[in-house]
Amino acid sequence: MRVELSGFGGWPRHRTELVPAPPPARIPAALVPGTVARGNGRAYGDAAIGTVRTLWTGPLDFVEAFDAQSGRITVRAGLLLSDLIAAFLPRGFFPPVVPGTRQVSLGGMVAADVHGKNHHRAGSFGDHVEELELALPEGTLLRCSPTRNPEWFSATVGGMGLTGVIVRITLRLMRVETGWLSVRAAATPDLAATMQALVAAERAFEYAVAWLDGSARGPRRGAGIVLAGDHLPLAELPGDLRAVPFPPARGGRITMPPLPVPPVNRLSLSVLNRLYRTVQLRRLERVEDWDRWFFPLDALSGWNRAYGPGGFVQYQFAVPEGPARGVLGAVLERIARRGLRSSLAVLKRFGREGRGLLSFPLRGWTLALDFPRTRDLPALLAELDRIVLEAGGRIYLAKDARLPAATFARMEEGRLGRFLDFRERHGLARVFRSHLSDRLGL
């Protein structure tokens, strides 16, 4: 069926033929030139929109094997993270890495090599994948792992769907004694303090992330809240929670109706920032359930529509440790100088490079910024691109909708050639094409 699709940011929109995936063995026959896989459409931009055909993996959602001894699990790639957690958390297992929403497919997690709040300890999702199975055009299913067809494995992890359709994933879940976390929140007065507190939190905690206050100005720029957490062992669970060691996901989600006028504006942003701050700082040490801790945004479904029909853009970059402090300062300063506001700003330190040829993480820092799509935005982002490029940084493709090909090529100079060469050599470049890959010359 021909439809108009967008990513989570609501922009850009492209027409494509949307086809639900048949069982794995029949997928190769469904691959026409210009196909890309789509998991749950949570990439922000145009990564999961095929130039001709978009193969929706939703129907590929079987759990195929599970070993309760080792936590080893084999699933089909369309399985949603939320369904995986719902089925296995009650048995004491949790995915080793999760992004900020549970509404993603496992295939999408591999293809973007996603990172979580524990990157400094656990690395990215691809670091926990033991084996992948890919559907390829010539009617074949190909297995790859770090030791078997390793070049296929490293091109596919973080490869944004451009090396084949991932149909099966084997990974190891980790054991947890409860679905609760002990959480600590600390307010920080400026950027230097935020960065310092984050580094300190990483040493002591499994999970650590900082939220930057979008309304902080002048010397307070970069002020925010550092949040740190650890899985809570059963023995430390407060008495009143003993009865529910594995709480279910929050029910009764509030749905944001599509509104003609975006309710997100300057005023509501500063109110929201203040509100968030107040809530986070009400109790500095607390016990939080997994859903609130990992997926705070999932409570309000369709919140991306709050930006109105024009959609929004998320800008996430990573820069190496060395220049990070200067870059982050300069970025916040540019945003302020242009009089723009980011509605959401999340800062995190990365531990190491990912396994994939094009994995996003690098040893350094990453900042994710949400912007309503306004007239002045392109110029600001072009400025930020330059800063990131000069610092030897890169942009997260899962969030990107607008990076120019030339800038991308310079940012990825050291890695791009190998990826393009791999695509060419195996006849993948003709078949697997998304609007993102066409736009970036990937």
Place this chain on the structure above:
Amino acid sequence: MRSLLLIGGTSDIGTAIARRFAREGRPVVLAARDVGEAEAAAADLRHRFGVPARAVALDVRDLEAGLELVHGLEPCPEIAVAAVGWLPEQAAVREDPEGVRRVVEVNFTAPALLLAALGRRMAEEGVRGHLVALGSVAGDRGRASNWWYGAAKAGLHAAMEGLRQELLDAGVRVLTVRPGFVRTKMTAHLALPPFLTSTPEDIARLVHRAVTKGRSGPLYPFPWRLVSLLVRLLPASLARRI
């Protein structure tokens, strides 16, 4: 707990229904012609929900094989769901004997016959069970675009209504789901209006609630009861193009 039998074990709606019941610990038997995929679906139910689940091969057009399966299942299932269906291009089957045979058998003869056999077993063995047939709003009134399919579904509705009356005293409930538009592989090529389109999970919740409450009769998702009423009441002079 007695099992749920799903006839059409690879159906998207059927799979969602099976999951909804497996979640509460109910064993599942999946009958499908693609037994490999059905076995993968059964493994999924075992791993996810820790319930016994297995697949058996069945092409429902082989009516004798279907009856043999139904009679051989031990113990007798408590819930039987027939989710087989085939929605052909109307023009392609219009006067094609084999196509007509197939559309009637898959949508009407086979589900009616197999559910009838199961209903009798339930009655005889004192199982106060549930028969669930996937009908269609297309069977509520003929339409130019799909009248062979609609006619077969109308036949199924009539059979289920008769069965409901026949099995009333035995305590066997009979539901005929008329799901309206559902986003599945059957309708993947169609443009469906978002407001009137459900997910397989929506239908599964609906069926689960109706079975749990012991309901019988036609079952519609919320807006479709009204749509169906209007469609049926519309005078023929106005019903030229629905």
